[in-house]
Amino acid sequence: MGKRRKGREIVLQSLYASLISGGDVLVVLEDQLLRRESAPETTTFARDLARKVKANRPGTEAWLATLISARWDPSRLGTLELCILHMGLTELKHSPEVPFRAVINEACELARRYCEDGAIGFVNGVLDRAAHQVYPDAAAVPAAGVLDDDDDDAESGSPEGGDPDAGDLDADFGDTPLRGDAAVDPGKDC
DSSP states (O other): OOHHHHHHHHHHHHHHHHHHHOOOHHHHHHHHHHHSOOOHHHHHHHHHHHHHHHHTHHHHHHHHHHHHTTTSOGGGSOHHHHHHHHHHHHHHHHOTTSOHHHHHHHHHHHHHHHSOHHHHHHHHHHHHHHHHHHSTTTTTSOOOSBOOSOGGGOOBSOTTTTOTTTTOHHHHHOSOOOSSSOOOOTTTOO
16 A cells, blocks of 8 residues: 555544544544554655645635536435545645646545545546535546556546546436435534
């Protein structure tokens, strides 16, 4: 497993654990890091990402609401999906050194590993839409191959195996009507 991939996994687990325990995500992250034997690069990456997620949470939540509210009922999102989306959106906006396709691919890998099957396409679609907003010129160019930002575990292809509709939210979820005017609760998740 690559250093950044492992770092993202540790941050995801820390975000989730902080929600369950009510603890501060940075304190929970330090506890998680103490329990593992991670490379210094992994630890540095995880700390940096967790700080960015925490510092930018209000803006990320507002952005997420605009990305999904018109096409999906936010109350149907699971806690893990919200945490993955928060991490991905934070990286897209606040970590320009990480290629946006790597951010999307890594978020899809986390969804594949920790969430139900349908979450992968949803995470992919939301982050693809966000990438088009952050990088309007670059996001319009089709992926050229390597999507992973770790040299030691690079993969090629699209997160959804070349599915042309993978970035379209309706491709995986149909035209599901919203169940109400629910919005993402800023205090609820991630």
